[in-house]
Amino acid sequence: MIVSSRMWAGSALSAAGVLALGVFLWQAGRHADVAAADKPADKPADKPADKPVVEFSDDGKMKQPTGYRKWPFVGTPVTPNDMNGGDAPFPEFHIVYMDPDSFAHYEKTGEYRDGTVLIKELTSVGTKEATSGKGYFMGEYIGLEVSMKDAKRFKDEPGNWAYFSFGHKYPLKESAVMSPAASCNACHEKNAKDFVFSQYYPVLRAAAPKKK
Ligand code: HEC
Numbered sequence: 532m533i534v535s536s537r538m539w540a541g542s543a544l545s546a547a548g549v550l551a552l553g554v555f556l557w558q559a560g561r562h563a564d565v566a567a568a569d570k571p572a573d574k575p576a577d578k579p580a581d582k583p584v585v586e587f588s589d590d591g592k593m594k595q596p597t598g599y600r601k602w603p604f605v606g607t608p609v610t611p612n613d614m615n616g617g618d619a620p621f622p623e624f625h626i627v628y629m630d631p632d633s634f635a636h637y638e639k640t641g642e643y644r645d646g647t648v649l650i651k652e653l654t655s656v657g658t659k660e661a662t663s664g665k666g667y668f669m670g671e672y673i674g675l676e677v678s679m680k681d682a683k684r685f686k687d688e689p690g691n692w693a694y695f696s697f698g699h700k701y702p703l704k705e706s707a708v709m710s711p712a713a714s715c716n717a718c719h720e721k722n723a724k725d726f727v728f729s730q731y732y733p734v735l736r737a738a739a740p741k742k743k
Pocket residue numbers: 608609610621625627649650651676677678694695696710714715716718719723726727728729731
């Protein structure tokens with residue numbers, strides 16, 4: 532092959548281009564390193580230290596929480612429609628999660644700290660038979676309920692616990708007003724320990740410090 536002067540000029544140009552790109556990437560990389568060094572090492576990148584677990588709009592509505600499927604899981608009660616006259620009040624699987632920092636506090640103390648958030652994500656029963664046998668197998672996500680303890684924000688609620696429902700059908704509500712205490716809080720206050728139904732959450736029972 533004969534190398535023409537045009538080809539030679541072309542490859543010299545592209546060599547310069549590659550060099551320029553290399554310098555650019557090297558500098559960009561240095562900037563990224565500096566930015567990464569600014570972050571506290573123990574916080575994952577998607578949760579800056581000051582980001583609250585749940586957010587509220589200016590008029591006091593809770594915004595639909597995100598990221599909770601990665602939180603500690605505490606238990607899954609199931610109230611299937613077919614055992615509840617075809618229409619369970621909370622259909623059907625209830626996957627319950629607790630925010631990570633409050634879970635860590637619970638492990639140490641057995642108590643729900645101020646700021647605790649619990650998520651109850653509702654999932655339909657899909658099939659009732661699998662290769663493992665007959666039963667109730669999870670179907671689709673269908674609803675979302677949240678409870679939160681906050682002495683400042685919910686100072687007038689019994690136990691400072693407030694309850695929010697984002698609906699039982701997708702698409703879920705983008706934000707939810709606090710449910711009246713009579714619709715949610717009252718039953719939790721009367722029937723649960725410290726407002727949380729830990730009797731149905733083996734993870735919480737196992738995580739609580741053993742009484743000496
Ligand atoms: C008649 C009683 C009753 C009422 C009313 C009630 N709940 Fe509950 N809730 C329960 C029980 C029992 C559980 C645990 C077992 C289960 O999930 O079925 C629970 C669990 C929860 C949980 C998981 C954390 C926890 O505290 O155990 C959330 C969140 C929740 N409910 C939200 C709500 C909201 C929001 C409302 C009102 C719209 C509401 N609940 C009304 C009985 C009730």
